Amino acid sequence: xxxxxxxxxxxRIEGHLRIEAQVEDGVITDAWSIGTMWRGIEKILxxxxxRDAWYxxxxxxxxxxxxxxxxxxxxxxxxxxMTVPLNAELIRNLIMGIQxxxxxxxxxxxxxxxxxxDIVSALSADPGATARLAQSVxxxxxxxxxxxxxxxxRVKAFVGTKRLGPFANAYWGHPAYKLPPEANLMGVAHYLxxxxxxxxxxxVHAILGSKNPHPQTxxxxxxxxxxxxxAQNALNADKIAQVRELLVQANAFVEKVxxxxxxxxxxxxxxxxxxxxxxxxxxxxxxxxxAEGQRREDYWLKPGQVRSGAFPDAKPVRAEAIAxxxxxxxxxxxxxxxxxxxxxxxxxxPDYTGPKPPYPDKFVSDEDAKYSWVKAPRYEDTPFEVGPLxxxxxxYAQGHPEIKAVVDLVLxxxxxxxxxxxSTLGRTAARGIEALLLSRQNLExxxxxxxxxxxxxxxxxxxxxxxxxxxxxxxxxxGFHEAPRGMxxxxxxxxxxxxxxxxxxxxxxxxxxxxxPKGQRGPYEQALIGTPIADPDQPLEILRTIHSFDPCLAxxxxxxxxxxxxxxxxxxx
Ligand code: NFE
Ligand code: MG
Numbered sequence: 001x002x003x004x005x006x007x008x009x010x011x012r013i014e015g016h017l018r019i020e021a022q023v024e025d026g027v028i029t030d031a032w033s034i035g036t037m038w039r040g041i042e043k044i045l046x047x048x049x050x051r052d053a054w055y056x057x058x059x060x061x062x063x064x065x066x067x068x069x070x071x072x073x074x075x076x077x078x079x080x081x082m083t084v085p086l087n088a089e090l091i092r093n094l095i096m097g098i099q100x101x102x103x104x105x106x107x108x109x110x111x112x113x114x115x116x117x118d119i120v121s122a123l124s125a126d127p128g129a130t131a132r133l134a135q136s137v138x139x140x141x142x143x144x145x146x147x148x149x150x151x152x153x154r155v156k157a158f159v160g161t162k163r164l165g166p167f168a169n170a171y172w173g174h175p176a177y178k179l180p181p182e183a184n185l186m187g188v189a190h191y192l193x194x195x196x197x198x199x200x201x202x203x204v205h206a207i208l209g210s211k212n213p214h215p216q217t218x219x220x221x222x223x224x225x226x227x228x229x230x231a232q233n234a235l236n237a238d239k240i241a242q243v244r245e246l247l248v249q250a251n252a253f254v255e256k257v258x259x260x261x262x263x264x265x266x267x268x269x270x271x272x273x274x275x276x277x278x279x280x281x282x283x284x285x286x287x288x289x290x291a292e293g294q295r296r297e298d299y300w301l302k303p304g305q306v307r308s309g310a311f312p313d314a315k316p317v318r319a320e321a322i323a324x325x326x327x328x329x330x331x332x333x334x335x336x337x338x339x340x341x342x343x344x345x346x347x348x349x350p351d352y353t354g355p356k357p358p359y360p361d362k363f364v365s366d367e368d369a370k371y372s373w374v375k376a377p378r379y380e381d382t383p384f385e386v387g388p389l390x391x392x393x394x395x396y397a398q399g400h401p402e403i404k405a406v407v408d409l410v411l412x413x414x415x416x417x418x419x420x421x422x423s424t425l426g427r428t429a430a431r432g433i434e435a436l437l438l439s440r441q442n443l444e445x446x447x448x449x450x451x452x453x454x455x456x457x458x459x460x461x462x463x464x465x466x467x468x469x470x471x472x473x474x475x476x477x478x479g480f481h482e483a484p485r486g487m488x489x490x491x492x493x494x495x496x497x498x499x500x501x502x503x504x505x506x507x508x509x510x511x512x513x514x515x516x517p518k519g520q521r522g523p524y525e526q527a528l529i530g531t532p533i534a535d536p537d538q539p540l541e542i543l544r545t546i547h548s549f550d551p552c553l554a555x556x557x558x559x560x561x562x563x564x565x566x567x568x569x570x571x572x573x
Pocket of ligand 1: 014060061062063064067068483484485486488506507508509551552553554555556
């Protein structure tokens, strides 16, 4: 018999997400992704100075903290025609690169691991056997019996207080947990280690961005960091050496902790290589320029799309093919809700028609055609997944040398075909692979930066078009960035030096989107179809697939109710 279940809120994400799913004979047969929060920035940008937009948009989110600054300055640069000097491109790559690596590690250990790692089972692990397991997969120094015993004692003390802190409220003991106690203990140890590691390595942002979260050195046309090899308080050889040291530390943890652990536990969950694929359309607009004025096609990550899981056929992409729908979202479009609007023409008028909160006994998906605050972006009217998996799939299809080498190695170790990537496990593995590649790439970029400065090039901003008097009376621009969770785009229209319209189409908006006018489900929704549910009262399997996308609903819904009304109340655990 069909039964609907609700998970609300989904925890270990940023923002507020509700999932409703229909379960029949222990399998999900339909699903609805419901963004239950509403906040705002796009509308308050209208009328402001385009060069200030990044400062506001960066506050969309406190997780992918830098990415909305990046996309915003690129949108302005595109609109008014600025060329970014190489030093600034490389500094941006480093700020973004370390953001990505830190974000992926935090996601894996702190937001996703407990869907696979049973803390309670870790309490019964043999620390000696755990040490042998750890040493068999990596030469990471923190792997002695004493070390794992200390971690176990720490967690036991936690449990003894009955205040489980970050480990409270999970489905411990669920039959879908498959790891032996020793692999669970190793995961818990990494969880705690990663908390310290992430705080250290993000100091790159303090050096290159003056702070974290929300670095402050972004600038349309460049980066606002003084460059002077001979000055103490500017970017000089000392600072670059400091950055490099942190990047080495970042890379070591990914190479020796994250990846070996991922490879050690994946074999226990190979059934998840056949679950959670979803729409199987993958989109990226590429990122990480390595030369001044470089074409997007020559960036380290190249733009492309793969459709219907059709390897190895990557096709080019075009910005004009992106449109957002609100047929099933709580907005109205002046010209009718079934049309798609290109972001430059985007509208953000709220139209809440859902049940009055709280609604403990209702399904939002029963109530109304509209059921989410998230819009539905589509590419050529087709739902696409964005994110690390999309980037790795497109790169693999394009024969990107570094991506291909590591993806092939991982597939070979797991004995899995390339099509196994189109799954929940594939999504989680792709994030690890990308973290590894970017943690290596960061070292190349910091060396390129040192080399370029060594050649005497200290240019850091294109200021020929800084003054709005040098701009056309009307201009429009788009800035793309491959944020940790996927392809991000900011769209700006400028009139007489002021913002006339501003729209952000965000990774989690793509992935968390509701249905479109054709009834096509969004990526989360489609990915849940076919997922087994062992116990509808403990839907751990829903968390696995949804978490594999690393949702950020704060980014996905970045609008404002100007009257400050309460629209929904969210229950927090
Ligand atoms: Ni708020 Fe974000 C990233 C952006 S959203 S976390 O990465 O853009 O999906
Ligand atoms: Mg938007």
